[in-house]
Amino acid sequence: MDSVIDVIDVTKRYGPSRGVQGVSFSVRRGEVLGLLGPNGAGKTTTLRVITGFLPANGGRVLVEGHDIWEEPYEVRRRIGYLPDNPPLYPEMTVYEYLNFMGQLHELPAARRGVRIDEVAERLQLGDVLGRLIGRLSRGYRQRVGLAQAVLHEPPVLICDEPTVGLDPRQIAEMRELIRSFGQEHAVIFSSHILHEVRLLCSEIVIIHRGQVVTQGSPQDLTERLHGGTTQWLVRAKGPGDAVAAALRSVPGVHAVQEQPSPEGEAETAGVVRLLVEAGSTGGEDLADRLFGALAAGGWPARELRQLETSLEDVFLELTAAEQASSTTVAEPAHAKAGPQRGGGRR
Amino acid sequence: MNKWWVVARREWQVSFQSPLAYVLLGIWMLLAGYFYVSILLGNQTTNLSALYQNLIILLLFIAPLLTMRLLAEERRTGSEELMLTAPLSPAQWVAGKYIGALLVWTVFSVVSLLFPLVTSRLGTLDWGITASSFLGLWLFGASTLAIGIFASSLTENQVVAAMVSFAVVLLFYATTWIQTTGWVSTLLTYVSMPGQLNNFTLGVIGVQNLIYFVSLIFGFLFISVRAVDLRRWT
Numbered sequence A: 001m002d003s004v005i006d007v008i009d010v011t012k013r014y015g016p017s018r019g020v021q022g023v024s025f026s027v028r029r030g031e032v033l034g035l036l037g038p039n040g041a042g043k044t045t046t047l048r049v050i051t052g053f054l055p056a057n058g059g060r061v062l063v064e065g066h067d068i069w070e071e072p073y074e075v076r077r078r079i080g081y082l083p084d085n086p087p088l089y090p091e092m093t094v095y096e097y098l099n100f101m102g103q104l105h106e107l108p109a110a111r112r113g114v115r116i117d118e119v120a121e122r123l124q125l126g127d128v129l130g131r132l133i134g135r136l137s138r139g140y141r142q143r144v145g146l147a148q149a150v151l152h153e154p155p156v157l158i159c160d161e162p163t164v165g166l167d168p169r170q171i172a173e174m175r176e177l178i179r180s181f182g183q184e185h186a187v188i189f190s191s192h193i194l195h196e197v198r199l200l201c202s203e204i205v206i207i208h209r210g211q212v213v214t215q216g217s218p219q220d221l222t223e224r225l226h227g228g229t230t231q232w233l234v235r236a237k238g239p240g241d242a243v244a245a246a247l248r249s250v251p252g253v254h255a256v257q258e259q260p261s262p263e264g265e266a267e268t269a270g271v272v273r274l275l276v277e278a279g280s281t282g283g284e285d286l287a288d289r290l291f292g293a294l295a296a297g298g299w300p301a302r303e304l305r306q307l308e309t310s311l312e313d314v315f316l317e318l319t320a321a322e323q324a325s326s327t328t329v330a331e332p333a334h335a336k337a338g339p340q341r342g343g344g345r346r
Numbered sequence B: 001m002n003k004w005w006v007v008a009r010r011e012w013q014v015s016f017q018s019p020l021a022y023v024l025l026g027i028w029m030l031l032a033g034y035f036y037v038s039i040l041l042g043n044q045t046t047n048l049s050a051l052y053q054n055l056i057i058l059l060l061f062i063a064p065l066l067t068m069r070l071l072a073e074e075r076r077t078g079s080e081e082l083m084l085t086a087p088l089s090p091a092q093w094v095a096g097k098y099i100g101a102l103l104v105w106t107v108f109s110v111v112s113l114l115f116p117l118v119t120s121r122l123g124t125l126d127w128g129i130t131a132s133s134f135l136g137l138w139l140f141g142a143s144t145l146a147i148g149i150f151a152s153s154l155t156e157n158q159v160v161a162a163m164v165s166f167a168v169v170l171l172f173y174a175t176t177w178i179q180t181t182g183w184v185s186t187l188l189t190y191v192s193m194p195g196q197l198n199n200f201t202l203g204v205i206g207v208q209n210l211i212y213f214v215s216l217i218f219g220f221l222f223i224s225v226r227a228v229d230l231r232r233w234t
C-alpha cells in the first residue's frame, strides 16, 4: 500500500439529511487531490472528518496505515491542517505563534528555529515574524496558517479553500505553493473553482449535496463532463455562413453554430460570433487550425478562445446525465444549447 | 516539554497582553485595600480572617471574569479546531488552559499578601493563621477557576460563560442558606464552600478540607474535558 492517506466510505451526518455520504479516495505522496463543490456541498465537513476534528458516523480514515479513531495521536502528528479562514491567535506575534505550534508538534528547540526560518523564507514571512497576527492582512494570515501547517513537515497537508479572499496575485502565489508542497507531501485541498482544481490536481473529487458526484483525473473528468468535446468561441469579421462553413471543415471540429451576443452587449457590425464544438484533444493545434481557416478566408479574427465549463454547468450536466440515465439508456449529456452560462471568464 | 505546559505558558503570556487582567488586578487590590483599611483599622485588630472572608466574596465576582475567555473564545474564533487536530489530547489542552489561569490567579493572591505584610509591620501578626487563611483563599480561587473553565466549555459566548460560572460558584457558596435537617443538612454543609473554609480561617489545615477542594477542582476539570470532547459529536 503506497498511498499516504486513505479515505474509505466516510459518512458524516448532522441531521437526517445534511452532511456527507460515502466519500472514498486515496492520495499518494507527490499527489494533489482537489475536493470540488459549491457552497454547502460538504467539503469542510469531509476535511474535518479526515483531520479527526469531527467524528464520522461511518467509514475509516487511514494516514500511513494509522486509523484516525484508533490512533488519533499518530495521525495528528502526520497531518498539517489549514482550516477555512485560518483561526490563528491574533494576540501573538507570527514568531511566537509558529514557535508555539512547533512545540505542540514536538519539534525540538533547535530544529524549531531552523524550521521557522525555512518556512518563513519559503512563504515570505521573514519581514512579519515580529508582527502581531491580528494586525496582518488576510493574505499574510493565510500564509501564517500554511506555515503552521507545514512547519513539522507532515506527510499529509490538508487545506480548506486556501485561495478564498485573496487578491489575484496572492491567489497565484498560494496556488504555486500548493503545487510545490504537492511534490513532497500528499495534499488535499478544497475549492469551489473548477479551473483552480484542474490546474493543480492530479485527482479531482466533485462533491454535491454531500454526495460524491464524480471523481477522477482532470483528463478523465474533462472527457466525461463534455463527452470528449471542447468548446471554442470564435469572433471574426466576415459573412456568417461562409465563416461557419470554413470552420466546419477544419479537422477535429464537430459542429459550428452561430451564437447570439450576451445580453447587454451589442456585437460590432459585421462581426460574427460562433460557437465551435470540437474533439477534446490537440487543444493548441486546434486553435492554430481555426486561425488558419480564418486567415485563409481573409476574415480578421477578433477573438478565439476555449470556453471553460463553470462548476454550475458541470452540475447542470451531471444532474441532467443522472436524469437521462434513469429514464433512457445513458447518452453523454453534452449537447448544450443556448449561450454559455458564466462560461469563459474575460 | 509537556504539552499542557506549552499551552499554559501561552495562556499566561496572553493573559497579561490584554487589559482585562490588569483592570481586574487593579480592582482586586483597590477593593482589598478598602476592606483592609475599613475592617482592620476600624476594629483595631490584627486578625486578618475578616479580610480573607471579604476577599472570598470579591473573588466570587472576579473569578468568572478570569475564566470566561478560556474555552469559549477558542470555540468562537475556531482556533479550537487547530488545537483539537494537533497532537495533544483534550485533557492536556484543558489542563494547560486551567494551569495558565491558575498562574494568573496565583499572582492575584500573592499580591494580596501585601496586607499581612503591612500588618506585621504595624503590630504582631499570627503568621500561622495568615498562612492557612491564605491557603484557603488560594484553594477557593482554584476551585472557582475550575468551575469557570467548565462554564466556558459549555458555550462560545463569554458573557454566558461568566454568568453560568458565577451562578454555580454562588450555589456552592450558599448551600447552607436553606434550612434543612438530617442527612440533607449534613450533605449541604459538606458541599458548602464557606463551611470547608472555616478551618482555614482558624489556622487549621484539615486533610478533609484539602480533599474537598482538590476533588472539586479535578471533578470540574474532568467534566470540562468531557464537554470539549462531546460537543464535537453534536
Ligand SMILES: Nc1ncnc2c1ncn2[C@@H]1O[C@H](COP(=O)(O)OP(=O)(O)OP(=O)(O)O)[C@@H](O)[C@H]1O
Binding pocket: A014, A018, A019, A037, A038, A039, A040, A041, A042, A043, A044, A045, A046, A084, A192, B234
Ligand atoms: N455544525 C454543523 N451542524 C449542522 N449542519 C452543518 C454543520 N456544519 C455544516 N453543516 C451543514 O452540512 C452541509 C455541508 O457543509 P460544509 O461546511 O461541509 O460545506 P462546504 O462544502 O465546506 O461549503 P462552503 O463552500 O460554504 O465552505 C451544509 O448543508 C451545512 O449547512
Ligand SMILES: [Mg+2]
Binding pocket: A043, A044, A045, A084, A160, A161
Ligand atoms: Mg467550507
